[in-house]
Amino acid sequence: MDEITKEMLSKFTFPVRFHEGSGYILDATDQMVGEVRAWGMLQYHKNPEELQDALGRFMADAINEKWEKMK
Numbered sequence: 001m002d003e004i005t006k007e008m009l010s011k012f013t014f015p016v017r018f019h020e021g022s023g024y025i026l027d028a029t030d031q032m033v034g035e036v037r038a039w040g041m042l043q044y045h046k047n048p049e050e051l052q053d054a055l056g057r058f059m060a061d062a063i064n065e066k067w068e069k070m071k
Contacts, residue, residue: 001070015064018056021049025060033063 013028018036025034036056042048 009067009070014067016060016067018053018060020053020056023052023056025056025063034059 012031012033016025016027016033018025023036024032025036027033036052036059038052038055039048042051042055045051
């Protein structure tokens with residue numbers, strides 16, 4: 001892992017979680033790590049809110065899985 005990645009990871013407290021309905025991925029201290037922004041494409045589907053939340057949960061799970069492997 002490069003130094004900038006180590007530094008970036010040190011700024012957050014893991015695990016992260018997706019805040020349902022807001023689009024935010026938050027760390028364990030409620031610091032925003034990222035935001036899910038797929039509404040432009042998802043709004044044309046039958047259940048856009050559920051799809052966006054599913055994407056957010058998937059992304060948070062992926063971040064946590066990667067974090068666990070790096071420890």
